[in-house]
Amino acid sequence: MTVKNSLTPLEAQITRIEEMTSIEKLFYLKLIDLNTVKEFHYTPGQFLEVSIPGVGEAPISICDVQREHGRLQLCIRKVGRVTNAIHRLKKGDRLWIRGPYGNGFPMNLMENHDLLLIAGGLGIAPLRSVLQYALLHRNSYGSITVMYGVKCYSMMLFREEFLKLFREGDKLNVKFLLAYEDSDDFQCYQLSCERSDRCMSGLVTKLIESTAITPDNTYAVVCGPPIMYKFVVKELTQRGFTPAQIYMTMERRMKCGVGKCGHCITGSSNSIKYVCKDGPVFTYWDALKTRGLM
Amino acid sequence: MTKTLIIDELTRVEGHGGITVIIDGERVKDVKMNIFEGPRFFESIIKTVYYDKVPDIMRRICAICTASHSLASIRAIEHAFNLQVSDQTQILRDLLIHGETIESHALHVFLLALPDYLGYPDALKMASEHFNTVKAALELKKAGNIIHNILSGREVHGMNERVGGFSKLPSERKLENIREEMLKVKRTAELSVEMLAQTEPPLNINSKNIFMALNPGEKYGFIGDEILISDGSAHHINDYLKIVKEHTVNYSTAKISTYKNQPFMVGALARILLNRNKLEGTAKSMFKKYHTLIREVNPLSNNLAQAIELVHSVERAASLVDELLGRGLREERLPSVNIKDARGVGAVEAPRGILYHDYTFDKSGCIVQCNVITPTAQNIANIEKNYREVVEALIHEEDDKIKFNLELISRAYDPCISCSTHVIRVKN
Amino acid sequence: MYKKLFKEDLEQFTSTLKQFGSIYGPVKKTSRGCEFTELTDFKDLQLNYTRTMIPPKKFFLKPKEPLYSLNKDAGFKEIIDDSKTVLLGVHSCDINALNLLDRVYLNQFPDLHYKTRRENTIIIGVSCEPDDYCFCTSTGSSHALKGFDLFLHEISDSYIVRVGSMKGFQIITQNKHIIKNPSLTDIKEFKEYEAERLSKITLNLNVNGIQDILDLSFDHAVWQENADICFGCGSCNLVCPTCRCYDVIDYLKLDLKNGLKVRRWDSCMLKQHALVAGGLNFRPTRVERLYNRFNCKMSCSEDSLNCVGCGRCTVYCPADINFVEVLKQVRED
Amino acid sequence: MTETENNLKPRIGVFSLTGCAGDQLMILNLEDTLIELLSKFDIKSFQEASSYSENTNLDIAFVEGSVSTEHDLKTLKNIREKSSLLIAIGDCAVNGCVQAMRNKQTSIAERMIDVYGVEDNIYKTFEPKGVGEYVKVDFEIPGCPIEKEEALNALISLLNGDAPLIPDYPVCVECKLNGYPCVIIEEGKPCLGPIITAGCDARCPGLGLDCVGCRGPIKGETNAKAELEALRKRGYADKYIINRLRFFAGNFDDIQILGVKENSKGDK
Numbered sequence A: 001m002t003v004k005n006s007l008t009p010l011e012a013q014i015t016r017i018e019e020m021t022s023i024e025k026l027f028y029l030k031l032i033d034l035n036t037v038k039e040f041h042y043t044p045g046q047f048l049e050v051s052i053p054g055v056g057e058a059p060i061s062i063c064d065v066q067r068e069h070g071r072l073q074l075c076i077r078k079v080g081r082v083t084n085a086i087h088r089l090k091k092g093d094r095l096w097i098r099g100p101y102g103n104g105f106p107m108n109l110m111e112n113h114d115l116l117l118i119a120g121g122l123g124i125a126p127l128r129s130v131l132q133y134a135l136l137h138r139n140s141y142g143s144i145t146v147m148y149g150v151k152c153y154s155m156m157l158f159r160e161e162f163l164k165l166f167r168e169g170d171k172l173n174v175k176f177l178l179a180y181e182d183s184d185d186f187q188c189y190q191l192s193c194e195r196s197d198r199c200m201s202g203l204v205t206k207l208i209e210s211t212a213i214t215p216d217n218t219y220a221v222v223c224g225p226p227i228m229y230k231f232v233v234k235e236l237t238q239r240g241f242t243p244a245q246i247y248m249t250m251e252r253r254m255k256c257g258v259g260k261c262g263h264c265i266t267g268s269s270n271s272i273k274y275v276c277k278d279g280p281v282f283t284y285w286d287a288l289k290t291r292g293l294m
Numbered sequence B: 001m002t003k004t005l006i007i008d009e010l011t012r013v014e015g016h017g018g019i020t021v022i023i024d025g026e027r028v029k030d031v032k033m034n035i036f037e038g039p040r041f042f043e044s045i046i047k048t049v050y051y052d053k054v055p056d057i058m059r060r061i062c063a064i065c066t067a068s069h070s071l072a073s074i075r076a077i078e079h080a081f082n083l084q085v086s087d088q089t090q091i092l093r094d095l096l097i098h099g100e101t102i103e104s105h106a107l108h109v110f111l112l113a114l115p116d117y118l119g120y121p122d123a124l125k126m127a128s129e130h131f132n133t134v135k136a137a138l139e140l141k142k143a144g145n146i147i148h149n150i151l152s153g154r155e156v157h158g159m160n161e162r163v164g165g166f167s168k169l170p171s172e173r174k175l176e177n178i179r180e181e182m183l184k185v186k187r188t189a190e191l192s193v194e195m196l197a198q199t200e201p202p203l204n205i206n207s208k209n210i211f212m213a214l215n216p217g218e219k220y221g222f223i224g225d226e227i228l229i230s231d232g233s234a235h236h237i238n239d240y241l242k243i244v245k246e247h248t249v250n251y252s253t254a255k256i257s258t259y260k261n262q263p264f265m266v267g268a269l270a271r272i273l274l275n276r277n278k279l280e281g282t283a284k285s286m287f288k289k290y291h292t293l294i295r296e297v298n299p300l301s302n303n304l305a306q307a308i309e310l311v312h313s314v315e316r317a318a319s320l321v322d323e324l325l326g327r328g329l330r331e332e333r334l335p336s337v338n339i340k341d342a343r344g345v346g347a348v349e350a351p352r353g354i355l356y357h358d359y360t361f362d363k364s365g366c367i368v369q370c371n372v373i374t375p376t377a378q379n380i381a382n383i384e385k386n387y388r389e390v391v392e393a394l395i396h397e398e399d400d401k402i403k404f405n406l407e408l409i410s411r412a413y414d415p416c417i418s419c420s421t422h423v424i425r426v427k428n
Numbered sequence C: 001m002y003k004k005l006f007k008e009d010l011e012q013f014t015s016t017l018k019q020f021g022s023i024y025g026p027v028k029k030t031s032r033g034c035e036f037t038e039l040t041d042f043k044d045l046q047l048n049y050t051r052t053m054i055p056p057k058k059f060f061l062k063p064k065e066p067l068y069s070l071n072k073d074a075g076f077k078e079i080i081d082d083s084k085t086v087l088l089g090v091h092s093c094d095i096n097a098l099n100l101l102d103r104v105y106l107n108q109f110p111d112l113h114y115k116t117r118r119e120n121t122i123i124i125g126v127s128c129e130p131d132d133y134c135f136c137t138s139t140g141s142s143h144a145l146k147g148f149d150l151f152l153h154e155i156s157d158s159y160i161v162r163v164g165s166m167k168g169f170q171i172i173t174q175n176k177h178i179i180k181n182p183s184l185t186d187i188k189e190f191k192e193y194e195a196e197r198l199s200k201i202t203l204n205l206n207v208n209g210i211q212d213i214l215d216l217s218f219d220h221a222v223w224q225e226n227a228d229i230c231f232g233c234g235s236c237n238l239v240c241p242t243c244r245c246y247d248v249i250d251y252l253k254l255d256l257k258n259g260l261k262v263r264r265w266d267s268c269m270l271k272q273h274a275l276v277a278g279g280l281n282f283r284p285t286r287v288e289r290l291y292n293r294f295n296c297k298m299s300c301s302e303d304s305l306n307c308v309g310c311g312r313c314t315v316y317c318p319a320d321i322n323f324v325e326v327l328k329q330v331r332e333d
Numbered sequence D: 001m002t003e004t005e006n007n008l009k010p011r012i013g014v015f016s017l018t019g020c021a022g023d024q025l026m027i028l029n030l031e032d033t034l035i036e037l038l039s040k041f042d043i044k045s046f047q048e049a050s051s052y053s054e055n056t057n058l059d060i061a062f063v064e065g066s067v068s069t070e071h072d073l074k075t076l077k078n079i080r081e082k083s084s085l086l087i088a089i090g091d092c093a094v095n096g097c098v099q100a101m102r103n104k105q106t107s108i109a110e111r112m113i114d115v116y117g118v119e120d121n122i123y124k125t126f127e128p129k130g131v132g133e134y135v136k137v138d139f140e141i142p143g144c145p146i147e148k149e150e151a152l153n154a155l156i157s158l159l160n161g162d163a164p165l166i167p168d169y170p171v172c173v174e175c176k177l178n179g180y181p182c183v184i185i186e187e188g189k190p191c192l193g194p195i196i197t198a199g200c201d202a203r204c205p206g207l208g209l210d211c212v213g214c215r216g217p218i219k220g221e222t223n224a225k226a227e228l229e230a231l232r233k234r235g236y237a238d239k240y241i242i243n244r245l246r247f248f249a250g251n252f253d254d255i256q257i258l259g260v261k262e263n264s265k266g267d268k
């Protein structure tokens, strides 16, 4: 029986692996089937369901901007069955993907606005695609501020890339700020000596407190561990951001990615949301309306 | 000079046991089969349990003889409450116990004992040179398990056999499955007899043994209410306590079972010797052909007796299926039980020999007193007697050789130590 | 379009359905009632039944079904069950529930397994035998407007047959010799029978504005009271005709190369339903899960509730948690 | 087979403490795949199946049986020390199984008297517990006995380098997936399915029987009080229900509590 099933995973090859931290690796993938390559478009904030046959599937955000057709990058933390199995793979190995799924960030809507990107830990992965997109279409966006909270230097993702931005971002009108939790971390301390206004010890919220941001004409984009949202949103609303100006991407258990398996359903009877298809990107306004989303 | 031979852990047996032998010069001072299986106190924990789930707990005394335990338990309950079961139930129970025998004997004969005869540490190593034999043996074992699975609901600790009958009847198609399986493995069962008959037993001893087995009725089988003894006497199972005496003897500190102060033997060899005239078909002719090899004085003959039972059970299972299908399966509801304060004894020939369950209930149907005697507990005295004989005969040999032969003896009995809830050593 | 079929012709009618696939219908299985079972003998068919435990969703979203055969080198190959099936004797509530499932499974990303099963199945509805647990009039699902090929409305000696699809029309045409047109008296009887059926549905749940009430009653004591006696066993979800959560599991064979991707029904009452890596659970307690389930059922998708009032979750809850009762307590009316 | 091939295989041992050896037997009951399966491991110890045994470091140790004696405990600690992964197989090793049903209810001395007529704790027996009470357990495969398919899948997962998948939902789920009539609802039978870990494919309800709970209550999710209530409502006496809840859950706090309370009630 020849049927085309849009939910059947596609074959992809790993063209490169970068070890980023002790638990995170960056995977460069290339789709194998040329026919699907042409149809494969993704926007920042969308995610894939990544399969290892015989082990299972996991939703993973695409962490770069689409440049070449059929190529993409995933930053994956090993935490369980599937992600461990992915981490066992080597360059040249194959895995299977389907997607892209989810709404992604409203890059068009945000055009001609300043961007404030706030990320904690692995949350930088989807935001990196937003950043890359904005840099790729540099003239369509205003100033860009990135606030990134890490545990310590060794847990910082995309280190080289971001250190370059940290030092030379101003040329691109990008302000890159770093907060680190481990106050004894020597390398981070050196960075804070280098630019005390751009790197400080503490949580990511500290960066918001100590930076001048004007909410007018700005969109805030947030991603990080669930507890981070509450504090960040509090800071932002105090600064005058309206709930519609704050975008965030959410995580839930997912088995399908397309609004069928029911695991990511959140809310109360007045507003039910599927994180996979109504999100994973939501505004703070959505979160206010939908019980339990945040 | 005294020396002590110790086998820490018997392998290829069910449960945990070891052997200690103390030799004083030319004399065997003490032999012990050590049981370090922790006691599980089934007779105690079962107290106050309502009769309906008693078999579900008690069958967990043992994995390999789980059906024997549950049927002994069920029969004890039925005897206490005067419950009659239908012919159909009896046939199904027979079939179930044949399944258990096939599974257990196939495992023991081929995978646990035969490696001794052929000189391998285990069946897997044996498989490298006798691949087809091991594969066939596994199929035979599986055939037994299929019966068990279909009738009991699972290979180990099934649940379908209940007080009064079966919860759910097997479908006709499944029964036919059983028959097909039996035909498929018949040849392997026969092979087990031939292989053992053609290989000189690795040990030959001369020991005077007393045998005990249940009287299965007209056909060779494993369920009965009468105990037959090789001295010619017969007794009702209700009198089992008068026959199987548990007491202390002077050469050991063990509380062990004896009959008239003598150790005795239960199991396949006892059954074959006491019920030989009930064998039928291929098993009967094979018994005739090899009966000289089945020596009452050598407990290793137990293996050959098991093999012949394998042949018998495979054939008998197929004919029981025919009988069931011939009569047509009837849907029967489990009968209601009139509980009362009463005592009941149930006995079944487990693969390793007679198994007794003895319960006393209060008027609300809950257990107040329970006693279980497993075949291995009964055999221990005889096993130790054999140890002594072997060590005496080999007293000048290397320790390793003595140890090897002690293990051979143990394994010949197919001991099921996990079963032996009743065996205990009282320290000096 | 309405036709008429005499009850005495039903057997013959049923036999002509065989060409459309294996026929499944309600067959008595337990003291409580019937289950959809393959009809090997017409005599087993029991059209006047109250409810099955497992709803007909089991034919479309199977309790356990292999989705793909998988191979580490070659990837995934769909396993599609395209066998043809006729479901005879489906009630309105269950038809409405299937229509709800369609919205989920046939939307932007259609589920091929579901879709194939749906396309290969003929649904013949039948009027129901309500009992004290039915409240479909409250949920607006006492009548099926679409989602069936034929619907048999029972009257005294015959059925008024409503034709719901082209396939249904084809069946009618093929059975021309036994299919009649309803007479005026038939129509009168139809009205009486319908009124009688509706009058038996006495349980009433006021769903108007229930969404606001639920949203505002997050802290209501009734949730904790019921969570205390709830097992979190998931039965309520699994028997619900509109619940459709599933889990997917990959199985590998011993060769470590080939395997199966299998899906099975899941339930939001189970502990791991909202658990993510690292041990974070978005609904860690039974109260939250219970609240979530009631909210999900009472939420609206495209203006219809996610509950069709079939009463199953109440009947089959081992803790005797009564769905309507709980909502009434929340409503406090 | 060459040495190097053997070196790549996971070194495993199968050990048993106090129990019925049924879980080892269930592995041996995988007749169809047994030879292939065992050939994928480098078996260093398998007491029931082999005389060969090596006291060496292991990649994976499978332990069945409960810890009931000092001997058990010593063996267990030794196994833990030399094994990278320790997997408890079977209800004995996971929860203590039926021999634990009287824990905190009757003393060992009482049990000794009942069975052997002496009070002395000759065996240095203590209340049977699962191995997790004493050492770190990496995975648990529940069941009395373990389900062979589940065990096979767990072994395959381990061979593939993955964590085994063990259900953490109740038997009711599998009962419903199979469409078995619910024996509580239809017949008022005292089924423990709502609180017992699934994985058996609802064997008992499939045979028309009430689940006796052989796979043990679901850890952290067992509503024992609700079960007590549900069965009371159906006419069962407390003594009956509590005995039954204890069969495979003698070590569960919330079930022990039920027992204690009811006993003291009975005393009055």
Ligand SMILES: Cc1cc2nc3c(=O)[nH]c(=O)nc-3n(C[C@H](O)[C@H](O)[C@H](O)COP(=O)(O)OP(=O)(O)OC[C@H]3O[C@@H](n4cnc5c(N)ncnc54)[C@H](O)[C@@H]3O)c2cc1C
Residues within 6 Å of the ligand: A047, A056, A057, A058, A059, A060, A061, A062, A075, A076, A077, A078, A079, A080, A081, A082, A083, A084, A122, A125, A126, A250, A251, A252, A253, A254, A255, A280, C275, C276, C277, C278
């Ligand atoms: C929209 C989205 C984007 C994500 N992006 C990334 C990313 O870029 N990089 C990254 O490392 N991780 C990301 N995650 C988290 C990642 O999906 C989980 O870490 C992963 O599913 C864990 O799977 P596992 O099999 O390794 O873990 P296990 O704990 O063994 O999980 C078993 C199963 O549970 C489910 N599950 C467990 N945790 C999660 C979870 N957090 N989210 C969804 N399902 C879960 C999955 O279905 C999985 O198959 C994202 C999650 C979501 C929802």
Ligand code: SF4
Residues within 6 Å of the ligand: C229, C230, C231, C232, C233, C234, C235, C236, C237, C269, C316, C317, C318, C319, C320, C321
């Ligand atoms: S069926 Fe009842 S006990 Fe089970 S989860 Fe649903 S509400 Fe709770």
Ligand code: SF4
Residues within 6 Å of the ligand: C235, C318, D171, D172, D173, D175, D176, D181, D182, D183, D184, D185, D191, D192, D193, D194, D202, D205, D210, D211
């Ligand atoms: S029979 Fe038992 S396991 Fe099955 S649904 Fe009912 S309560 Fe649950």
Ligand code: SF4
Residues within 6 Å of the ligand: D171, D196, D197, D200, D201, D202, D203, D204, D205, D210, D211, D212, D213, D214, D215, D216
């Ligand atoms: S239903 Fe319960 S008792 Fe029966 S096999 Fe399953 S877990 Fe064990």
